[in-house]
Amino acid sequence: MSTVHGKGVVVTGAGGGIGAALARRFAAEGARVVVNDLDAKKAEAVAAGIDAVAVPGDASLIVDEARDALGGTVDIYCANAGVGSPPGDELSDDDWSAAWDVNVMAHVRAVRGLLPDWLERGSGRFVSTVSAAGLLTMIGAPSYSVTKHGALAYAEWLSLTYRHRGLKVHAICPQGVRTDMLNATGSAGELVLAPTAIEPEAVADALVAAMEEDRFLVLPHPEVAGFYQARAGDPDQWLDTMNRIQQKWERIDG
Structure with missing residues (x-):
């Protein structure tokens, strides 16, 4: 893969x-490759298996x-670390703050440190693990859905602002x-996500293909494109459908 060979890559949340x-x-x-994770032992275990460097x-x-x-030089930065919504109907302010910090602001802070060098060199890649929840939404996961929308919006803004200056x-x-x-x-995941769940390696395959084609949107589940179009084409119908799933859940x- 010519876009990756010899490049310096950072992957966050890479302990598993x-x-x-x-x-x-x-x-x-x-x-x-630099393998990052909050859990130093997990980061070191992954790094040791691929002759990479662990930076927990x-x-x-x-x-x-x-x-x-x-x-x-960091050529490619994968903002993959993320946190989900805690279980339960009521999330505390601390729950929301944690989601914003990890799922959105961590991306902002990383880019703040990376962008000057990327723009000076005229090249760089930023990869955001958004989730279909950021394109659509996810029942039972308010802070995750909302902040992943924020992660997508930030990635879109970076692309439209800097693509002519070499940032992909x-x-x-x-x-x-x-x-x-x-x-x-x-149970929400068992209802909505588990039936079509894929292995993490399939996500890596989809990213590799998108990087080769310089595509912004990476859809390891191709059907998500149709859901996204339906949401944009008729928001009320789409919300009715999602509400029926909510009621089933x-x-x-219970």
């Missing part, structure tokens, strides 16, 4: 799931350390992926 799959795929394609810690605060580990942006929007986060969604959940 989608992040680990991305890190492994980039390494297999000949990239020099807050994803938005490791740009300088990751750049040093890669010899001075990709937004990954899968539905269910067989990870710990899917397991944590409980409420009956299942």
Whole structure:
């Protein structure tokens, strides 16, 4: 893969799931990879398996350390770390703040440290793991859905603002992926996401294809494109459909 071979890549939230799959795929394609995760042991385990460098810690605060580990240049930054909505009907202000901080502001802070170098060189790639919840929504996951919409909006803004200056942006929007986060969604995830869930490696495959074609939107579940079009074409009909799913979930959940 010519767009990746020899490049310096950072993948956040890469101690497992989608992040680990991305890190492994980039390494297999000949990239020099930094594996980031809050859990240092998980980051080190993934890095050891692919001859990468582990840089654990807050994803938005490791740009300088990751750049040093890669010899001075970050070519591709994958903002993959994220948090879901806690279970229950009522979320605290702290729950909302945590979601905004990790799912949106971590991206903003990372770009703040990366963008000057990218613009000076006239090249760089920012990959945002958004989720289909950011294109559509997800029942039972208010803070996740709202902040993933924010992550998508930020990725769109970066692309439209800087694409003529060499910045390429990709937004990954899968539905269910067989990870710990899917397991944590409980009965809502079992109803909506589990039936069509894919392996994390399929997400990595979809990103590789999108990077080769310089496509902004990465849809590991192709059917999401149709859902997105339906939502835009007739919002009320789409909301009625989603509300029926919500009602079905409420009956299942008790």
